Amino acid sequence: MKAVPEVDRSVSQTVKAQLALRDQILAGSLRPGERISELQAVETTGASRTPVRMALVRLEEEGLLEAIPSGGFMVKAFSERDISDSIELRGTLEGLAARFAAERGVSARELEPLKECLAAIDELLRQVPISIEAFSSYVTLNARFHALLTELSRSPPLIRQIDRASALPFASPSGFVMAQSALPEAQQILIIGQEHHRVVIDAIENREGARAEAIMREHARLAVRNLRLALRNRTHLDLLPALALIKTATD
Amino acid sequence: MKAVPEVDRSVSQTVKAQLALRDQILAGSLRPGERISELQAVETTGASRTPVRMALVRLEEEGLLEAIPSGGFMVKAFSERDISDSIELRGTLEGLAARFAAERGVSARELEPLKECLAAIDELLRQVPISIEAFSSYVTLNARFHALLTELSRSPPLIRQIDRASALPFASPSGFVMAQSALPEAQQILIIGQEHHRVVIDAIENREGARAEAIMREHARLAVRNLRLALRNRTHLDLLPALALIKTATD
DNA sequence: GTCCCCGCTATTGTATACATAACGAATACA
DNA sequence: TGTATTCGTTATGTATACAATAGCGGGGAC
Numbered sequence: 001m002k003a004v005p006e007v008d009r010s011v012s013q014t015v016k017a018q019l020a021l022r023d024q025i026l027a028g029s030l031r032p033g034e035r036i037s038e039l040q041a042v043e044t045t046g047a048s049r050t051p052v053r054m055a056l057v058r059l060e061e062e063g064l065l066e067a068i069p070s071g072g073f074m075v076k077a078f079s080e081r082d083i084s085d086s087i088e089l090r091g092t093l094e095g096l097a098a099r100f101a102a103e104r105g106v107s108a109r110e111l112e113p114l115k116e117c118l119a120a121i122d123e124l125l126r127q128v129p130i131s132i133e134a135f136s137s138y139v140t141l142n143a144r145f146h147a148l149l150t151e152l153s154r155s156p157p158l159i160r161q162i163d164r165a166s167a168l169p170f171a172s173p174s175g176f177v178m179a180q181s182a183l184p185e186a187q188q189i190l191i192i193g194q195e196h197h198r199v200v201i202d203a204i205e206n207r208e209g210a211r212a213e214a215i216m217r218e219h220a221r222l223a224v225r226n227l228r229l230a231l232r233n234r235t236h237l238d239l240l241p242a243l244a245l246i247k248t249a250t251d
Numbered sequence: 252m253k254a255v256p257e258v259d260r261s262v263s264q265t266v267k268a269q270l271a272l273r274d275q276i277l278a279g280s281l282r283p284g285e286r287i288s289e290l291q292a293v294e295t296t297g298a299s300r301t302p303v304r305m306a307l308v309r310l311e312e313e314g315l316l317e318a319i320p321s322g323g324f325m326v327k328a329f330s331e332r333d334i335s336d337s338i339e340l341r342g343t344l345e346g347l348a349a350r351f352a353a354e355r356g357v358s359a360r361e362l363e364p365l366k367e368c369l370a371a372i373d374e375l376l377r378q379v380p381i382s383i384e385a386f387s388s389y390v391t392l393n394a395r396f397h398a399l400l401t402e403l404s405r406s407p408p409l410i411r412q413i414d415r416a417s418a419l420p421f422a423s424p425s426g427f428v429m430a431q432s433a434l435p436e437a438q439q440i441l442i443i444g445q446e447h448h449r450v451v452i453d454a455i456e457n458r459e460g461a462r463a464e465a466i467m468r469e470h471a472r473l474a475v476r477n478l479r480l481a482l483r484n485r486t487h488l489d490l491l492p493a494l495a496l497i498k499t500a501t502d
Numbered sequence: 503g504t505c506c507c508c509g510c511t512a513t514t515g516t517a518t519a520c521a522t523a524a525c526g527a528a529t530a531c532a
Numbered sequence: 533t534g535t536a537t538t539c540g541t542t543a544t545g546t547a548t549a550c551a552a553t554a555g556c557g558g559g560g561a562c
Binding site for chain 1: 546
């Protein structure tokens with residue numbers, strides 16, 4: 001773009017395009033099943049066709065896009081079951097991570113950040129009812145907790161796989177907990193989830209691999225029940241724009 | 252390439268380049284840690300730089316390549332633990348698939364191909380000792396069995412994830428079973444693995460999810476033990492060129 | 503009136519040219 | 533003699549031009 005030399009060179013065009021496109025998909029401005037026009041993507045992202053195409057390939061591998069046999073890509077649509085399976089899948093992987101952490105042992109220093117997360121979340125949950133702002137903090141802290149827990153496994157292949165599984169935003173159990181904020185059960189669900197976190201830390205400290213794994217899987221099952229509840233009640237779905245990717249029964 | 256118009260148009264240049272590069276990596280002509288030169292890849296694959304770059308991005312997402320911060324890609328190196336973790340990871344995912352299959356139920360017709368696989372493998376295992384050719388058939392059949400089992404889960408996200416986990420060739424439990432062919436224990440290991448297959452089918456038929464899952468994880472643990480044995484004995488490693496990706500302790 | 507075929511257009515796949523950044527070598531200075 | 537700086541070369545990142553294909557619309561024929 002010689003006419004627009006003030007492009008941001010601090011980040012590669014490919015990455016810029018990838019982030020921009022992902023935002024568009026998750027924000028719902030590109031609807032599921034819709035074919036993505038490269039030309040249009042070039043206009044909206046500001047990058048040229050080559051980096052846009054690289055970004056499209058990455059997003060396809062990430063699972064947000066689907067290749068069209070005749071060429072090009074479309075936004076992937078997900079069924080409700082796809083989503084609950086993704087949550088359970090992630091829970092299973094995180095269970096394995098917790099088991100690895102417990103079996104391989106972690107130092108007290110490594111557990112420190114986890115415990116800080118735990119304490120911060122406890123603080124937030126003391127509010128009854130919890131505010132939207134506190135929810136936002138909660139979601140961030142919860143994601144951090146799960147990421148730290150994953151790291152404890154010290155297994156690059158597993159961490160990589162969990163990252164992949166987390167790329168689909170609705171695969172994160174915490175998301176649907178958040179969606180429940182307006183329901184009477186919401187606070188209780190958050191507290192149960194927090195209890196799970198406490199148990200998994202304890203299990204890892206005591207090197208009880210099986211227990212650490214089991215509790216993470218239970219955690220995911222809670223999230224699945226939660227998802228069902230959220231979809232049935234259509235509660236705070238606007239907080240989760242990624243739900244735009246769910247194909248309805250009529251599709 | 253105007254000078255060479257007889258390029259094969261039946262398959263896209265991108266796919267061609269991807270397959271060619273993967274072959275080179277797995278065959279060991281590109282060594283772990285080695286930077287991949289795009290120009291060189293252009294020459295060896297016959298595609299031009301754009302499809303080569305797309306292929307490189309795909310292979311990176313696949314986990315065979317690693318991006319170099321300063322630019323470009325290098326062949327990824329794996330530790331022995333990375334590999335055993337990958338096997339256990341895959342076993343965990345296949346366990347989940349088996350559980351899904353059992354819980355959701357599968358028809359007798361769907362199980363038919365699995366049972367055919369089982370019978371064919373039984374036939375091969377009747378040879379004592381088993382020939383190299385029979386081993387080759389065994390590996391194919393075994394891969395087919397695992398793929399069919401995965402499909403039974405009827406969960407696209409899970410199937411996708413298992414495919415990803417299987418992209419690294421050494422993540423396949425069967426591979427290391429094969430590597431054992433020269434050891435006295437080899438036949439016994441194959442038979443135990445086959446017994447696992449039989450049990451998982453039985454569990455799925457009887458809709459025992461927990462048992463189906465447990466046996467697949469046990470199956471993976473067998474493969475891990477197997478890997479250790481194979482690496483210690485350096486047995487038939489030439490049958491598994493992908494082992495070139497393992498970084499030695501001196502690296 | 504309907505169906506089929508031909509041609510046009512739009513979009514993707516591929517190739518290549520250009521810009522830029524990184525790595526290395528060589529020279530000069532301390 | 534060693535180190536640092538600068539210049540040159542090479543390879544990657546980006547942009548754009550070209551080619552080919554698929555989809556669509558119009559026109560003609562049955």
